[in-house]
Amino acid sequence: MITQQPAVRRNSRPAGVPEQERPALTLDQVFSRIARSHPARVAVQEGRHRLTYDRAERQAVRLASALARGGVQLGDPLIVHCGNHRQALVAQLAVLKAGAVCVPPPDRPGGLAALAGATGARAVLCSRATYDRAVRGIPSLALDDLLTWRKISAAPEEPALPRSSPEGGAYLLPDGDRRVARLVDHRSWLRSAADRSRRVVSPAGTVTTGREPMSRVALAATWWAVSSGATLHTAPWDPDDDLWPLTGSWDSAAILTPGDYAALQDAGPASRPGPRSGVGTTTGTGRAARAGSGCGTVVLIGEPCSRELAARHFAARPGTRLWSEFAPTDGALPWTAHEITARDARSPYEPGAGNPVPPVRLRIAGPGGETLPRGAHGEIVAMGPPWFPEDVQYSGWHGCWTPDHTLEITARPPRVSADPRRRPHAPAHQDRVRSPEPPGRLEMEVI
Known part of the structure; x- marks a missing residue:
């Protein structure tokens, strides 16, 4: 996501509030305050296992001290590949406190060694179940191994922690299809979570997601929950609950991809509205037949929400709000967002992608990179704020601007995207910093 925020944007603070009273924070500092x-x-509720904010903070400080004393430098990439969300949260906090950068695992099996070589990772923080013997030359720390924590606890705490900075990189998000990695800083994640809270609602109870640790959806859910002081709920109490995470409390929000939500709609029989939120007693038989209230808001990220999916949502859960965020590149930091209503579900047209999320600006580019007028179809391109005109990101998705100033998606990118450097209308000097590493390395986009 192109969401750099220089010091110039500080002029948007309320009048009369001194700058020193509104310090910029990092992700780990926000967690420490809570x-x-x-x-x-409770920071993470994973089935019947709970991890409190205090316990996660203490474990992260110990692990970060061991990383810093073990030679991890500012900006070093470390792969986080843990078997559950509790270990993944502690690992992420530790990496950030050490001033390093978190790298999610590859989405393909057997690709961890290649990812380590491409990113230049200094270490792998994993679990015994996710340990990969193919990764050689760098240490792998299993966070569910007692021997690991005995070594970590023996080291004194590093007094220089935390070493993170708001403008420093927090996550390096690889895109294996295009051999590009996006470096996203702390400010971008926090601003994305704050914008989501202003648009939707700040979750008072839990943020639920069914995705695996360190996935784009899980990262978005994690930092939205943390920025609101809420609980990340990542596993159902009842393993037979086919509709989880839609069966959370009425003050919770569920973050899903449209594909995941469609699968959940198919998991159980049609339901009649229940109390408060609309998820109620099912009329059919099966494991999903139960009474109770469900989550108050469903947020779909990644692809746009279709009219059919919206219609199914309001038929089953008329009291549950539905938001759609178009995030074509990393799935976590949205380009556009809008609330879908029951009227949109009955419309003969698709709901579209909504309006741009500031400070991102969008344009429709033609074959030669020229900006097309409203109504013309071309590739959707995101641009940074006016003070960073060189920040340009080509999505591969095609669309057009509608008369009501919303973005309509007309075509999806192919499964394996072409290298954007080979596009005639993607100037190499605009949005990419070429890595000086050998050809096997990923190319990095500074975000």
Whole structure:
């Protein structure tokens, strides 16, 4: 996502509020503040396992101290590939506190060694179940191994922690199809979570997701929950609950991809509205037949929501709000967002992708890279704020602007995207920083 925020944007602070009273924070600093003020609050609810903010903070400080004393430098990439969300949260916090950068695991089996070589990762933070013997030359720390924590606990805490900075990189998100990695800083993640809270609602209870740790959906859910001081709920209490994570409390929000949501709609029989949120007692038989309330908001990220999916949502859950965020490149930081209503589901037209999320600006590019007028079809291109005109990101998706100033998606990119450097209308000097590493390395986009 092109969401750089220089110091110039600080002029948007309320009048009369001194700059020193509104310091910029990092992701780990936001977590630390909640851990100090609400130590017993649950940070991750994973089935019947709970991890409080205080316990996660203490474990992360110990692990970050071991990483710093072990030679991890500022900006070093570290792969986080843990078997559950509790270990993944501690690992992410530790990497950020050490001033390093988190790298999610590859989405293909057996690609961890290649990812380590392409990103220049210094270490792998994993679980015993995700340990990969093919990764050689760098250490792998299994965070569910008692021997690992005995070594970590023996090292004194590093007094220089945290070493993170708001403008420093937080995540390096590889795109294996295009051999590009996007470096996303702390400010971008926090602003994305804050924007989502302003648009949708700040979740008072839990943020639920059914995706695996370190996936784009899980990252979006994690930092939205943390920025709101809520709980990340990542596994159902009842393993036979086919409709989870839609069966959360009424004050919770579920983050899903449109594909995941469609699969959940297919998991159980048609339902009649239940109390408050619209997820109610099912009329058919099966494991999904139960009464109760469900989550108050469903947020779909990644692809646009189709009219058919919206119609199915309001037929089953008329009291549950539905939001759609178009995030074509990394799935977590949206380009556009809008709320879909029941009227949109009954419309003969697709709901579209919505309006751009500031400070991102969008345009429709023609074959030669020229900006097309409203109504013309071309590739959707995101641009950074006016003070960073060189930040340009080609999505591969095609669409056009509608008369009501919303973005309509007309074509999806192919399964394996072409290398954007080979496009005649993607100037190499605009949006990419060529890595000086050998040809096997990923090319990096600074975001």
